[in-house]
Amino acid sequence: xxxxxxxxxxxxxxxxxxxxxxxxxxxxxxxxxxxxxxxxxxxxxxxxxxxxxxxxxxxxxxxxxxxxxxxxxxxxxxxxxxxxxxxxxxxxxxxxxxxxxxxxxxxxxxxxxxxxxxxxxxxxxxxxxxxxxxxxxxxxxxxxxxxxxxxxxxxxxxxxxxxxxxxxxxxxxxxxxxxxxxxxxxxxxxxxxxxxxxxxxxxxxxxxxxxxxxxxxxxxxxxxxxxxxxxxxxxxxxxxxxxxxxxxxxxxxxxxxxxxxxxxxxxxxxxxxxxxxxxxxxxxxxxxxxxxxxxxxxxxxxxxxxxxxxxxxxxxxxxxxxxxxxx
Amino acid sequence: xxxxxxxxxxxxxxxxxxxxxxxxxxxxxxxxxxxxxxxxxxxxxxxxxxxxxxxxxxxxxxxxxxxxxxxxxxxxxxxxxxxxxxxxxxxxxxxxxxxxxxxxxxxxxxxxxxxxxxxxxxxxxxxxxxxxxxxxxxxxxxxxxxxxxxxxxxxxxxxxxxxxxxxxxxxxxxxxxxxxxxxxxxxxxxxxxxxxxxxxxxxxxxxxxxxxxxxxxxxxxxxxxxxxxxxxxxxxxxxxxxxxxxxxxxxxxxxxxxxxxxxxxxxxxxxxxxxxxxxxxxxxxxxxxxxxxxxxxxxxxxxxxxxxxxxxxxxxxxxxxxxxxxxxxxxxxxxxxxxxxxxxxxxxxxxxxxxxxxxxxxxxxxxxxxxxxxxxxxxxxxxxxxxxxxxxxxxxxxxxxxxxxxxxxxxxxxxxxxxxxxxxxxxxxxxxxxxxxxxxxxxxx
Numbered sequence: 001x002x003x004x005x006x007x008x009x010x011x012x013x014x015x016x017x018x019x020x021x022x023x024x025x026x027x028x029x030x031x032x033x034x035x036x037x038x039x040x041x042x043x044x045x046x047x048x049x050x051x052x053x054x055x056x057x058x059x060x061x062x063x064x065x066x067x068x069x070x071x072x073x074x075x076x077x078x079x080x081x082x083x084x085x086x087x088x089x090x091x092x093x094x095x096x097x098x099x100x101x102x103x104x105x106x107x108x109x110x111x112x113x114x115x116x117x118x119x120x121x122x123x124x125x126x127x128x129x130x131x132x133x134x135x136x137x138x139x140x141x142x143x144x145x146x147x148x149x150x151x152x153x154x155x156x157x158x159x160x161x162x163x164x165x166x167x168x169x170x171x172x173x174x175x176x177x178x179x180x181x182x183x184x185x186x187x188x189x190x191x192x193x194x195x196x197x198x199x200x201x202x203x204x205x206x207x208x209x210x211x212x213x214x215x216x217x218x219x220x221x222x223x224x225x226x227x228x229x230x231x232x233x234x235x236x237x238x239x240x241x242x243x244x245x246x247x248x249x250x251x252x253x254x255x256x257x258x259x260x261x262x263x264x265x266x267x268x269x270x271x272x273x274x275x276x277x278x279x280x281x282x283x284x285x286x287x288x289x290x291x292x293x294x295x296x297x298x299x300x301x302x303x304x305x306x307x308x309x310x311x312x313x314x315x316x317x318x319x320x321x322x323x324x325x326x327x
Numbered sequence: 328x329x330x331x332x333x334x335x336x337x338x339x340x341x342x343x344x345x346x347x348x349x350x351x352x353x354x355x356x357x358x359x360x361x362x363x364x365x366x367x368x369x370x371x372x373x374x375x376x377x378x379x380x381x382x383x384x385x386x387x388x389x390x391x392x393x394x395x396x397x398x399x400x401x402x403x404x405x406x407x408x409x410x411x412x413x414x415x416x417x418x419x420x421x422x423x424x425x426x427x428x429x430x431x432x433x434x435x436x437x438x439x440x441x442x443x444x445x446x447x448x449x450x451x452x453x454x455x456x457x458x459x460x461x462x463x464x465x466x467x468x469x470x471x472x473x474x475x476x477x478x479x480x481x482x483x484x485x486x487x488x489x490x491x492x493x494x495x496x497x498x499x500x501x502x503x504x505x506x507x508x509x510x511x512x513x514x515x516x517x518x519x520x521x522x523x524x525x526x527x528x529x530x531x532x533x534x535x536x537x538x539x540x541x542x543x544x545x546x547x548x549x550x551x552x553x554x555x556x557x558x559x560x561x562x563x564x565x566x567x568x569x570x571x572x573x574x575x576x577x578x579x580x581x582x583x584x585x586x587x588x589x590x591x592x593x594x595x596x597x598x599x600x601x602x603x604x605x606x607x608x609x610x611x612x613x614x615x616x617x618x619x620x621x622x623x624x625x626x627x628x629x630x631x632x633x634x635x636x637x638x639x640x641x642x643x644x645x646x647x648x649x650x651x652x653x654x655x656x657x658x659x660x661x662x663x664x665x666x667x668x669x670x671x672x673x674x675x676x677x678x679x680x681x682x683x684x685x686x687x688x689x690x691x692x693x694x695x696x697x698x699x700x701x702x703x704x705x706x707x708x709x710x711x712x713x714x715x716x717x718x719x720x721x722x723x724x725x726x727x728x729x730x731x732x733x734x735x736x737x738x739x740x741x742x743x744x745x746x747x748x749x750x751x752x753x754x755x756x757x758x759x760x761x762x763x764x765x766x767x768x769x770x771x772x
Contacts, residue, residue, distance in 0.1 A: 044517075045517040045685070045727060046684050046685050046686070046727070047685070047686050048685050048686055048687055048725050048726070051725060066724075067724040067725075068724065068725060070517070070727075073517045092721075093721060093725055096687065096717075096718075096720075096721030096725070097686055097687060097721070097725065099721075100686045100687050100689075100690035100691055100694075100721070101686050101690070103690050103694060104690060133714055134694065136694075136697045158686065159683060159684075159686075159689065161684075177512075178512065178683070180683075181495070181497075181680075181681070181682055181683055182678065182679065182680070182681040182682065182683040182689055182692070182693070183678070183681070183683060183689050183690060183692075183693045184683075185683035185689070
């Protein structure tokens with residue numbers, strides 16, 4: 001099936017969604033996704049950040065679709081033409097969605113453990129505006145422990161339902177869900193510390209924001225001061241292939257490995273995640289691939305002066321004048 | 328007097344019992360359909376009749392029925408949407424309360440046409456007493472052999488169940504209704520697949536409004552072509568209108584589609600004019616979610632033609648100068664009404680009822696309510712009108728289900744037609760009223 005996204009044509013198998021097709025082309029056309037997760041069935045469609053405009057439904061029915069569609073849940077048709085970043089309408093609508101997601105978000109990034117690897121931060125920088133028009137009190141919740149090692153900070157939650165679906169599809173029994181309705185809705189277990197399952201820790205990895213955090217890592221370290229390396233160990237519960245975050249020789253945290261789209265490659269068990277915090281527990285394979293624009297790649301503060309010199313050299317070569325020396 | 332097909336004998340004493348109902352010609356359509364017609368013939372009659380869904384969207388019922396997938400070995404279901412929760416709409420309640428057997432008769436006939444072995448009537452939680460009335464009627468129908476095995480001696484068997492909802496507006500959306508019926512949280516599903524392909528428990532399902540199902544009986548009795556003669560153009564048949572607001576005679580009226588709006592408001596047969604001899608200011612023609620129209624636009628279209636009570640005429644001019652027939656919740660407002668306050672009430676409702684699944688509706692409805700509250704307590708500024716317009720435009724069409732639109736349209740229409748009122752309040756910093764808000768806020772969590 002041929003589909004054209006932002007003017008780039010690609011041939012994809014039947015049943016592919018627009019989002020997957022766009023990801024096959026590459027990040028330059030891939031819409032952002034906050035709730036969609038490739039490995040979770042029925043995920044997606046809730047956050048509306050991935051909306052795209054379908055200007056031609058298919059070759060057989062060339063009419064445009066009347067409304068923007070959620071690309072993560074819409075399957076491609078042969079001859080479909082999709083506009084994502086090329087449609088000003090979509091960019092405006094997406095800006096609106098980002099604003100909606102942020103109006104009740106506490107924006108406590110300076111004290112949030114997710115800062116630096118937060119999808120909402122990325123989304124806000126890429127698609128949002130710098131100022132908010134919201135002037136009312138933001139929604140607040142008490143922090144709760146939903147599991148032995150998992151802290152739920154509902155104030156930060158964007159209700160993507162990823163954790164609910166993870167618990168439903170990868171653990172025996174789902175203990176948490178969404179209670180209440182509308183903007184009063186919250187992820188909850190009703191009973192504290194009830195989540196007790198070997199794979200429950202994965203909800204932390206799928207959370208796009210800092211709503212679910214690892215209690216063994218909370219406030220230990222900013223992510224950009226740590227060094228992620230791919231490592232493995234022999235585990236009888238899971239694959240044992242993880243990403244180990246090091247600070248010097250110390251293992252500060254263990255997570256699952258994530259791919260280019262920040263999605264978990266293979267889910268890991270709680271034993272690997274929480275109980276093996278010694279370098280000797282792991283066989284280190286090598287540094288993890290981290291995108292060069294990620295803040296995690298920018299952790300060489302000791303080289304700041306060197307960097308300055310380099311920048312000035314480049315500016316000189318390009319013929320720029322330093323700002324303060326302009327006449 | 329216009330023709331009445333649905334509630335013509337609503338004043339008959341004891342019509343809610345099977346005995347009286349049958350004496351007045353009830354269940355004739357079941358007998359006619361089951362004994363003399365094939366299921367396809369019934370569907371054909373409904374198609375010919377041009378009956379359109381009475382729940383709000385106005386989708387042709389015959390076409391909806393023909394979309395129903397009929398794979399071998401998979402059960403099909405008919406679900407009756409009696410989760411009537413739109414502010415201003417109370418026609419289904421009236422019908423079920425007065426003549427419950429009309430609905431059950433329609434359920435049997437429609438299920439026969441669709442080949443459904445079981446059907447469900449999903450009644451909203453607040454209508455618990457109506458559910459009891461309908462359940463009694465079902466019990467009577469079982470006892471008389473109109474439901475159950477081999478109905479009226481034919482080989483058609485059917486079971487009908489009543490399910491009471493938890494009192495959520497969102498469960499009136501068909502896929503959320505199905506979720507709720509399955510015992511899950513009432514969140515709308517993402518379409519496709521449509522219920523006609525994968526609905527209740529993944530089986531092909533038709534979801535119809537109470538009035539639509541009840542209208543199948545007269546169609547079977549009089550024939551589709553005869554039914555199509557009532558009304559104008561594509562708006563055929565009769566429609567129940569629940570009239571409320573500042574009129575002399577609020578209530579449920581059955582009208583022939585095509586009567587002028589002016590006649591409906593001012594004639595003694597229907598609303599009987601505006602209360603206390605006041606002037607009319609605005610009308611919400613089809614339940615709170617449809618755009619509000621000022622007097623000059625509701626009586627006459629932008630082209631100057633008189634507006635009629637039809638799907639097409641009310642929608643004439645699009646949303647710029649038109650509105651929708653919707654579910655028939657006709658709310659009339661007199662000259663003393665504050666449009667801003669009214670809009671606040673509507674918006675508060677949609678905020679309260681948003682399921683919270685997708686972000687524009689979850690966050691946007693609450694935001695709009697907060698801004699409108701500023702208007703009421705006199706702290707609003709002129710730029711808030713622009714902001715309100717921008718928020719509604721970012722909700723409309725970006726959500727999973729139509730609740731987003733239902734929340735955005737009234738805001739858009741109020742600003743479109745009554746912007747001066749918003750600006751006046753913003754400039755004068757006048758304290759309108761928040762007492763009812765605070766009172767209701769106590770009830771809310």
